[in-house]
Amino acid sequence: MLKTTTSTVEGQEVREYLGVVVGEAILGANVFKDIFGSIRDIVGGRSGSYEKEMARARDLAFADMEESARSMGANAIIGIDIDYEVVGAQGAMMMVSVSGTAVRLR
Secondary structure, eight states, rough: OOOOSSSSSSSSEEEEEEEEEEEEEEEOHHHHHHHHHHHGGGGGTTEHHHHHHHHHHHHHHHHHHHHHHHHHTTTTTEHHHEEEEEEGGGEEEEEEEEEEEEEEEO
């Protein structure tokens, strides 16, 4: 499925707008405990473990959004927005949220 942050697709025409689709993934406190426990992975101010977990959460959120779009009969998602939020008591969880518009392209 084609996914883009733009509201149009070069050379393609939107045949039908099907609605907003959303995908979310939340990393629990145990993930952060594991990440910060492996502080030795930090090189140059970056944490490889943390980045891998964030990528995994982002992939899960995109898969969730794509599944919703497919169930609506979409062949593309346009206008995608990606957000990261800290949620829960004392910021114990990280949420990745993606949203866009499910469409049928010609």
